[in-house]
Amino acid sequence: ANDGKFQAVQLVGMLRGIASGMQYLSDINYIHRDLAARNVLVNNNLVCKIADFGLSREIECATEGDYTTRGGKIPVRWTAPEAIAFRKFTSASDVWSFGIVCWEVMSYGERPYWNWSNQDVIKNIEKGYRLSAPMDCPEALHQLMLDCWQKERSYRPSFASIVKTLDKLSRCPDSLRKIAVNKNQNPLDPRAPDMMQFKSVSEWLNSLKMGRYLENFDHAGVSTMEAAAGLTRKNLTTLGVTLAGHQKKLLNSVQMLRAQMSDGFLV
Numbered sequence: 614a615n616d617g618k619f620q621a622v623q624l625v626g627m628l629r630g631i632a633s634g635m636q637y638l639s640d641i642n643y644i645h646r647d648l649a650a651r652n653v654l655v656n657n658n659l660v661c662k663i664a665d666f667g668l669s670r671e672i673e674c675a676t677e678g679d680y681t682t683r684g685g686k687i688p689v690r691w692t693a694p695e696a697i698a699f700r701k702f703t704s705a706s707d708v709w710s711f712g713i714v715c716w717e718v719m720s721y722g723e724r725p726y727w728n729w730s731n732q733d734v735i736k737n738i739e740k741g742y743r744l745s746a747p748m749d750c751p752e753a754l755h756q757l758m759l760d761c762w763q764k765e766r767s768y769r770p771s772f773a774s775i776v777k778t779l780d781k782l783s784r785c786p787d788s789l790r791k792i793a794v795n796k797n798q799n800p801l802d803p804r805a806p807d808m809m810q811f812k813s814v815s816e817w818l819n820s821l822k823m824g825r826y827l828e829n830f831d832h833a834g835v836s837t838m839e840a841a842a843g844l845t846r847k848n849l850t851t852l853g854v855t856l857a858g859h860q861k862k863l864l865n866s867v868q869m870l871r872a873q874m875s876d877g878f879l880v
Contacts, residue, residue: 614752614777621789622782623659624718627853631778635711636772638663639704645669647709649691650717670702689731690724695766696739698795705766711775712761715746720747720752740840742872745865746793753782755793793859808866808873814841815869817870821862827855842870 631653639643640702645652646668652852654662687697693709696702713725725744726734743762746755757778763769770778811817814836818824835841842868844852849860 617749619876621754622786625754625782625789627655627659628715628718629661629776629783629876630669631714632711632772632779634661634663635707638669639647639707639772643669644702644704645710646696647691648707648714649688650714650722653661653714658728680707680747689734690726693766694764695734696737703766704772707770708769708775709766709770712758715754715758715761716744719750723747731831737872740871740874745868750793751782751789752791752793753788760865789876795832800814808870810840811838814838819840821866823859823863825856826852826854826859838870839874842867842874 616803626800631837633646635645645663645666647665652663652665654664661784662870687700689697691713693706696706696709697748714726717723726737729737741764743759746752746758757770757775760770761775810818811820814829814830815824818827830836833852835844835852846860846864849863853861854860859877
């Protein structure tokens with residue numbers, strides 16, 4: 614009902630409140646295990662508080678401790694891949710969930726992963742797909758989401774670090790002016806670009822106006838679309854793609870490529 618009616622700094626303030634609540638839980642060695650927008654209470658002043666502790670558990674240590682469950686339902690769309698695969702929950706898996714909450718807030722309550730089945734979500738996350746930025750989402754916030762969605766849990770920021778990041782963004786609203794370029798694109802949507810059309814890395818790079826890097830790709834042996842689908846930000850830097858905008862454009866396309874390959878679009 615309020616889609617687009619808040620300023621970005623107000624939304625950041627809400628996220629800061631959620632992160633602060635999660636930092637408190639982490640500091641007293643609790644994991645929530647069901648962090649989602651539906652489990653956050655909001656008052657008239659947009660103050661947010663964490664709720665619904667039905668799945669919460671105490672662990673020995675917030676940094677290294679984990680809780681392993683043997684059964685029960687898991688909220689797949691909000692759950693970190695290691696928690697889905699091995700049922701191991703940590704503060705870092707709560708951080709993954711916080712990234713999804715950020716996406717929910719910035720998309721004004723859109724359903725994460727749209728109408729995908731849970732199996733589609735699991736399969737595509739394992740292949741490296743990550744949710745693209747919601748419409749009009751500041752680039753800094755989408756980058757925070759991506760940090761929370763690092764596959765290696767030790768690489769994800771702590772809640773204390775997330776609170777500091779959001780504090781900095783709140784104090785410097787100008788940092789929220791730059792909008793992420795990808796517009797909430799669903800790679801399994803029939804209207805999404807068909808990656809099947811690209812029979813070679815050359816065609817793919819040229820379609821993105823990135824043909825200048827073709828020689829670098831060839832020299833490094835990235836000569837098939839399957840090889841292109843495995844590229845990471847670190848790989849791109851090694852390939853000489855050092856401009857942030859070019860990296861982002863290529864990585865967005867790589868994510869879509871992975872998702873369509875895993876869904877059987879590519880042969």
